Amino acid sequence: MAEKKIHVWIDREQCIADMVCVSLCPDVIEMSEEDGKSQIVAKWRIDNDPAHGLVPEDLKDCVNAATEACPVSIIHWEEKEV
Secondary structure: OOOEEEEEEEOHHHOOOOOHHHHHOOOOEEEOOOOOOEEEOHHHEEOOEEEEEEEEHHHHHHHHHHHHHOOOOOEEEEEEEO
């Protein structure tokens, strides 16, 4: 039986470091110490890419909240069956 996961991706180049995403969904999104932009928390990254992650479905609500609150609309997600 397929398990549902949430694929999250961030257009990091357009990040304005507002940090609302981190405050709403710290389990999935954090700020990079290197460039000060939002990124996916390391344990969820796909191929160690800070812009793409695959997270459990129970984190969908916080991912959605971060997506909707982002002032520059750079956070995206979709459900995947894995």
